[in-house]
Amino acid sequence: MFRPRAARVVTGSLAVVVALATALLIVLLATTGVEGWSTADLSGIALVGLAIVGFLWRQATVSATPTAEGLRVRNLASTRTVAWGEIVWVRFGEGRPWVQLDLDDGDTLAVMGVQRSDGDRARREAKRLATLVAARQRSGRGD
Structure with missing residues (x-):
């Protein structure tokens, strides 16, 4: 989580x-x-x-919870589950207050569960999320 x-x-x-x-x-x-x-x-x-x-x-209580089906993102105003295959890219560049997911439909989704205010911990968590997404996408395609 x-x-x-x-x-x-x-x-x-x-x-x-x-x-x-x-x-x-x-x-x-x-x-x-x-x-x-x-x-x-x-x-x-x-x-x-x-x-x-x-x-x-x-x-x-904002969070992002990995499940077998995808990533359940609970933000301030909404909760949404995105399938692993829908996630194209995980971004956490400078100036972003939290992680952002680029989705295959061209939409983006903020992941307030990883916030820049946590400093180095946030960068580690963003990398961990990107690694998890990459691993789930590979396993979902049968690689």
């Missing part, structure tokens, strides 16, 4: 901070006796906090 390290630590920590801050804010607003904060207002604050925590959780 390919998962970013730095992004998980940062977003996981932020999710905890946001959850605690939201809970503290709701408790303080509900108990200070300040008028004007209805149950609907406090519920709205809770929903916004929950939405932020959900977004951070999704970011913390």
Whole structure:
């Protein structure tokens, strides 16, 4: 499995901070006796906090998982499985924030599971992914 390290630590920590801050804010607003904060207002604050925590959780769980059929890529907004034979090239050139797959239909797919913010580890993971793709493509063609 390919998962970013730095992004998980940062977003996981932020999710905890946001959850605690939201809970503290709701408790303080509900108990200070300040008028004007209805149950609907406090519920709205809770929903916004929950939405932020959900977004951070999704970011913390981006990954790429090799399976027998292909590579399952879970990014921030979507999850997609691409067959090994569909992957033409694995790119991780300078300036790219994460690995990019070139697909045989001319499309590209970002793999946020390998992020430049992880430095040397990210470069090793990109090479490992490229090697895995090459090996799976050879075995899929009967080489």
